[in-house]
Structure formats: structure tokens, C-alpha cells
Amino acid sequence: MDVYLPSEDQLRxxxxxxxxxxVYYHGGGLCVGDRGWNDWVGKWMFYGAVEAGIAVISCDYTLLGPHSGEHIxxxxxxxxxxxxxxxNHKLDKHESTVRVDPKNVAVSGASGGGLVAYYAGIHSPYPLKAVLAMYGGGGDLLSDWYLQEKKAPFFPGMSLLPSSAPFDAILDRDPRSTPPTISVPPGSTDPALSSRHLLxxxxxxxxxxxxxxxxxxxxxxxxxxxxxxxDARAHAAAENPHGKRTLPQLGVTASFPPTFFAHGTADEIVPLAESRHLSRVLERVGVECVLWEVEGGGHGFDTEGGWASSPGASDPELTRKKDEGLKRIVPWLVDHFD
Structure with missing residues (x-):
């Protein structure tokens, strides 16, 4: 993990x-990515949180293949x-006198990292204060988007992949035969990782x-x-303990933290329906949640490149609404800390 501490003045x-x-979990479809503060990260979040006196901790996590969600x-x-x-014991050796408050912890994730944030909300060993999901995946893993095979091109700018062979070589290994893959930097040109980028x-x-x-x-x-x-799919999936643990929609209870969903209406990679579905699940069990649907926002709309490639980028009014919406997220988070 990388720890970004506020300055003593910001904390004061x-x-x-x-x-x-x-705590921030990176995107990458659970198959690639790392904890680095890179172009996949909405810098407004890290800068805004630290400015508000919040420590941001960006974590790596085990990636899928051959390891499973249980390892995550x-x-x-x-x-x-x-x-x-x-x-805090580790920080005693740090030149800053700033220390963290372990009784005030929230989590956030973008894209695939949103699912990791949901895991934290469900499986944390102690109560968390909030979850912030930026176009998070995993809100409805029982939908046809995930369970029906694709027979025509479906991923932006890509043809169908011709063969399972490169991916079988990753998925079929015994997890005990290989250490967890916890870091695949964005844009890596390592030939050994080429299949993982498409996994x-x-x-x-x-x-x-x-x-x-x-x-x-x-x-x-x-x-x-x-x-x-x-409910047939949900009932069937819940009969298997691994299914119930690794599909967030089956594990949320009234103790799940207050949650803020932010999702673009033009997202072609993680459907908006995912955040809509999980927000309804949370509301049914009495969990406070906010769903902000970003008009014209594509996947990664909160990053500079992500908004530039979004349909709404050409509309000054939609850009203004997006910017104003982002400004209210950190204050929402601050309000949920003790």
C-alpha cells in the first residue's frame, strides 16, 4: 500500500x-492495474481528500486468474x-507527526476496484464509515451482461477474441503453483502480461x-x-458459500456502510444498471445511499482522459454539472466520519 498523509497544517x-x-482500490477489471497514482485515478479524489485532512491509502490486491475473489x-x-x-507504529518512523485514526476508515474503488470496495463493506473485520463507488463493477453479477456469452463485438473498439488458449493458461493453473499477481502496471509492455491485459x-x-x-x-x-x-439466479448462487461471499449483491446486510455511487450514463464498460441495482438492494435493507448518474459520462468520467472521451465532454453544461458533482463527494465523505 501507498500512504498519502495530509500535512500537519491540513490536519489542523x-x-x-x-x-x-x-482506502482506495484501483480499477483494471480485477485482472490488471496497480496501486500507483496514475492516469486511471481521478486525481480530484486524492487531492481533495488530503486537502480535507484525510489520509489516502492506495492498496494493491490479488488479481483474478488463477486466484479467485476469495483471495481478494x-x-x-x-x-x-x-x-x-x-x-501508526510504522508511521512513527516517518518525519511527519500526522497519524491516522483507525476508528474512522472509509473505502473507495473505481471500476473493478468498486467490487473490491463492496467486498470491504461486507467483509471488513470492523465497521467502516462509508463506501464510495466510482462506476463500480460488481453491482449485479447475475445479469445477462455477465452470464450470456457474447456472439458479436461488445467491448469498445475491439473485435471478439478468437481463442481461449491464452486465457486458459492463466485461469487453469493451480493457485498454489504461482504467487498472487498483485501488480500489473497500466500500459505495461511486458510480453508475459499481454494476455492478462485482455483477460x-x-x-x-x-x-x-x-x-x-x-x-x-x-x-x-x-x-x-x-x-x-x-430470484432464481440469486437463490441458486447463494446455495454455494463461495458464490454468496464473492457476489456482493448476495452479501449486503443492514450493517453495510453508507454508500455513494457515481456512474456515467454513457458507460460502455460497466453498465449504469449495476450501480442502480446495488443501490436498490441497499435501500431495501435500510442502508443510506446516494446514486449520482452523470449525464453524458463514459467509463472513467472523473479522470481527465475519461471525460475527454465521454459524449458529454462537448457540452459545457454537462461538463459544469460533472465538475460540480465531483465537488460534493469529499464533503459527503467528511460528513460520515466521526
Missing amino acids: KSGRKRAPVL IDDVKDALIFIRDEL FVWLLQSATLVDALSGVRGASAALRALPEKG
Whole structure:
């Protein structure tokens, strides 16, 4: 993990003696990416949080293939325990006198990192103050988007992938035979990682993401045979303990933290329906949540390049609304810390 501390002056202005914590999980479809503060990160979040006296902690986590969502959950729990029990001891060697408040921890994730943030909300070993999901995936893993095989091009700018072979070489390995892959930097040109950069696309195309997440081979095919509407898929998935643990919509309860969803209406990679679905699930169990639908926003709309490639970028009024919306997120977060 990388720890970004507010300055002593920023902490003093916030009126706190210790800095609340915002844990951030990177995007990359759970198959690539790393904790670096790079172009995949909405810099407004890191800068805004630190300016408000919040410590931002950007975490790596085990990537899918051959490891499963269970391994990601283990990483999430271990990191949160470290933040609570050990981080301030490590910071004693730091030149800054700023220390974190382990009783005030929130989590955030973008894209695939949103699903990791949902895991934290469900499986954290102690209560979290809030979840911030930026166009997060994993809000409805039982939809046809994930469970129906793709027979025509579906991913922006890409043809269908011609063969499963490169991806089978990743997915079919025994997890005990290889250490967890926790860091694949964006834009890496390492030939050994070329298949991994397309792994998420393959999981969508072959409709096997639920297999990879749960670690249960054939789970996706069994769920695909059931109707999308109604509760049949949810009931079937919940019968398997790995399914119930790794599909967030099956694990949320009334103890899930207050949640802010931000999702573009023009997102072609993670459908807006995901955030809409999980927000309804949370509302049904009485969890406070906000759903901000960003008109004209594509995937990664909160990053400079992501907005520039969004349909709304050519509209000054939509750009203004996007900018104004982003400005209210950090204050919302601050309000949820003690």
C-alpha cells in the first residue's frame, strides 16, 4: 500500500487530531492495474481528500486468474487489520507527526476496484464509515451482461477474441503453483502480461467472470440456464458459500456502510444498471445511499482522459454539472466520519 498523509497544517485546519482514512482500490477489471497514482485515478479524489485532512491509502490486491475473489477478500481483510493495528507504529518512523485514526476508515474503488470496495463493506473485520463507488463493477453479477456469452463485438473498439488458449493458461493453473499477481502496471509492455491485459474482456465474452470470482467451475453456465428476471439466479448462487461471499449483491446486510455511487450514463464498460441495482438492494435493507448518474459520462468520467472521451465532454453544461458533482463527494465523505 501507498500512504498519502495530509500535512500537519491540513490536519489542523480539519479540526482533527488524527487523520481519517480513505482506502482506495484501483480499477483494471480485477485482472490488471496497480496501486500507483496514475492516469486511471481521478486525481480530484486524492487531492481533495488530503486537502480535507484525510489520509489516502492506495492498496494493491490479488488479481483474478488463477486466484479467485476469495483471495481478494483475504487481501482486503488483511490490509484493513494492518491499518487498524500496525500502520501508526510504522508511521512513527516517518518525519511527519500526522497519524491516522483507525476508528474512522472509509473505502473507495473505481471500476473493478468498486467490487473490491463492496467486498470491504461486507467483509471488513470492523465497521467502516462509508463506501464510495466510482462506476463500480460488481453491482449485479447475475445479469445477462455477465452470464450470456457474447456472439458479436461488445467491448469498445475491439473485435471478439478468437481463442481461449491464452486465457486458459492463466485461469487453469493451480493457485498454489504461482504467487498472487498483485501488480500489473497500466500500459505495461511486458510480453508475459499481454494476455492478462485482455483477460477481463475474455471473461465477459465467455461469460465466465462468476466462475473466476467464485472459484467454482461451471457456476456461470448453471446460472445462465435460469431466467434473468426473478430470484432464481440469486437463490441458486447463494446455495454455494463461495458464490454468496464473492457476489456482493448476495452479501449486503443492514450493517453495510453508507454508500455513494457515481456512474456515467454513457458507460460502455460497466453498465449504469449495476450501480442502480446495488443501490436498490441497499435501500431495501435500510442502508443510506446516494446514486449520482452523470449525464453524458463514459467509463472513467472523473479522470481527465475519461471525460475527454465521454459524449458529454462537448457540452459545457454537462461538463459544469460533472465538475460540480465531483465537488460534493469529499464533503459527503467528511460528513460520515466521526
